[in-house]
Amino acid sequence: MAGSMLSRISHGQQQPAARENWAGNITYSTDRVYSPASIDEVRDVVTKCEKLRAVGSRHSFNTIADSDANQVSLQHLNQIDIDDHARTVTVGAGIKYGQLAPVIDGRGYALHNLASLPHISVAGAIATATHGSGLHNGNLATAVSGLEIVTADGKMLTLSRAKDGDQFLGAVVHLGALGVLTRVTLNLLPTYQVAQSVYRDLSFDHLKDHFEDIFGAGYSVSLFTDWQNHRATQVWIKRRITAGTQDNWALDFYGAKLATEKMHPIEGHSAEACTDQQGIPGPWYERLPHFKMNFTPSSGRELQTEYLVPRDHAYEAILAVEKLRDQITPHLFVTELRTIAADELWMSTAYRRPSLAIHFTWKPEWPEVRQILPQIEGQLAPFGPRPHWGKLFTVPPAQIQGQYGRLAEFKTLVGRVDPGAKFRNRFLSTNLYS
Numbered sequence: 276m277a278g279s280m281l282s283r284i285s286h287g288q289q290q291p292a293a294r295e296n297w298a299g300n301i302t303y304s305t306d307r308v309y310s311p312a313s314i315d316e317v318r319d320v321v322t323k324c325e326k327l328r329a330v331g332s333r334h335s336f337n338t339i340a341d342s343d344a345n346q347v348s349l350q351h352l353n354q355i356d357i358d359d360h361a362r363t364v365t366v367g368a369g370i371k372y373g374q375l376a377p378v379i380d381g382r383g384y385a386l387h388n389l390a391s392l393p394h395i396s397v398a399g400a401i402a403t404a405t406h407g408s409g410l411h412n413g414n415l416a417t418a419v420s421g422l423e424i425v426t427a428d429g430k431m432l433t434l435s436r437a438k439d440g441d442q443f444l445g446a447v448v449h450l451g452a453l454g455v456l457t458r459v460t461l462n463l464l465p466t467y468q469v470a471q472s473v474y475r476d477l478s479f480d481h482l483k484d485h486f487e488d489i490f491g492a493g494y495s496v497s498l499f500t501d502w503q504n505h506r507a508t509q510v511w512i513k514r515r516i517t518a519g520t521q522d523n524w525a526l527d528f529y530g531a532k533l534a535t536e537k538m539h540p541i542e543g544h545s546a547e548a549c550t551d552q553q554g555i556p557g558p559w560y561e562r563l564p565h566f567k568m569n570f571t572p573s574s575g576r577e578l579q580t581e582y583l584v585p586r587d588h589a590y591e592a593i594l595a596v597e598k599l600r601d602q603i604t605p606h607l608f609v610t611e612l613r614t615i616a617a618d619e620l621w622m623s624t625a626y627r628r629p630s631l632a633i634h635f636t637w638k639p640e641w642p643e644v645r646q647i648l649p650q651i652e653g654q655l656a657p658f659g660p661r662p663h664w665g666k667l668f669t670v671p672p673a674q675i676q677g678q679y680g681r682l683a684e685f686k687t688l689v690g691r692v693d694p695g696a697k698f699r700n701r702f703l704s705t706n707l708y709s
């Protein structure tokens with residue numbers, strides 16, 4: 276699932292060696308990593324490197340952030356500037372949502388959504404169209420209203436939604452291809468409270484006629500399943516509420532029963548690391564993620580895969596994957612189903628498509644998972660799946676390219692700001708250019 280589904284989350288656990296990604300399934304191909312402390316230093320690094328790739332908080336499961344030459348980390352660029360007049364916050368691109376959320380909340384603001392864990396960087400999240408859930412919630416990149424990018428020649432490119440129209444829409448889900456993002460401006464909402472409750476055992480049959488009702492039962496709704504018994508094992512409903520009020524939660528939700536104790540998405544795991552449930556209200560940033568901010572995920576002994584399909588075909592897509600349940604379940608920790616609103620960002624997995632995301636948190640069994648992915652992709656092929664840019668997939672490049680109607684324009688944009696392909700790595704060469 277999206278957040279680390281495993282309860283091996285604790286303080287003080289060892290982080291993976293710095294040259295691996297968070298999950299430890301990718302070892303980066305270079306040990307040359309620059310960590311500039313200012314924008315001028317970023318420009319120096321960009322100017323002096325012939326090949327370069329920015330790296331965020333290393334949470335992607337594939338080689339999208341890899342380089343066999345040089346990487347640059349913006350972890351020291353994490354300043355926060357709130358503009359009360361514009362209702363925006365401009366952040367250093369290396370900041371993590373977990374650092375940002377309490378600060379803006381303290382000033383009376385919120386973001387429209389969060390991913391399932393707060394430890395990812397803003398620049399890295401928007402690069403891959405990272406999303407939460409909610410019928411009407413766009414992915415995290417849809418909150419972006421401005422970008423500052425150091426391009427291949429060391430110059431600063433500033434883009435804003437208000438002034439740069441199409442070019443801006445092409446640049447937000449950037450895949451690390453345009454240069455090094457130094458600052459990102461995000462739209463703010465007034466802060467809000469959320470309460471969440473969990474229901475157990477929802478038959479998939481109800482999704483046929485009530486998909487929108489079920490996923491619309493809260494501001495953000497997630498279904499979890501192990502794919503057995505034609506049912507979601509859990510339904511997590513997160514509702515926005517008026518501060519000071521208590522929401523009523525029916526005991527029955529389409530036949531699913533209100534949980535009477537706090538649940539972990541993987542049945543039987545300790546729920547200690549999970550955000551409060553049972554309808555207890557709390558600030559947006561302590562309810563929208565499934566896992567608490569102050570629990571640091573350890574190195575992940577898990578793999579993740581996710582496909583976005585058009586919501587019009589959500590039920591058929593779920594049934595198509597379900598056919599593989601007996602191959603999937605033995606290697607799976609859990610699947611999460613979420614919804615994402617359509618957007619206009621060229622390389623977004625939800626570009627012009629209200630989407631259902633079918634996510635798999637796998638056991639760390641890559642040889643077996645590697646065999647299953649093409650089968651799942653085959654089942655989903657009729658629906659035009661768009662694999663999450665930061666997770667594991669085996670979809671042939673031509674099929675991926677066919678899913679992005681603005682790809683040619685994106686490449687033109689990239690070619691303009693990076694004519695020598697300084698920021699192009701093997702992942703991009705394979706998936707976008709082969």
Ligand SMILES: Cc1cc2nc3c(=O)[nH]c(=O)nc-3n(C[C@H](O)[C@H](O)[C@H](O)COP(=O)(O)OP(=O)(O)OC[C@H]3O[C@@H](n4cnc5c(N)ncnc54)[C@H](O)[C@@H]3O)c2cc1C
Nearest residue numbers: 277331332333334335390391396399402405406451456665
């Ligand atoms: C436990 C876990 C839970 C997750 N939950 C979710 C979830 O709920 N929803 C979801 O959609 N995804 C989820 N993901 C996937 C994750 O959000 C994405 O892989 C995201 O891109 C990771 O961001 P990062 O900061 O770690 O970036 P990295 O993985 O380090 O890099 C990702 C991309 O961003 C680029 N990049 C990073 N910083 C910059 C910069 N300053 N300038 C230019 N390019 C840059 C890199 O070049 C690369 O292309 C999860 C991953 C994990 C490990």
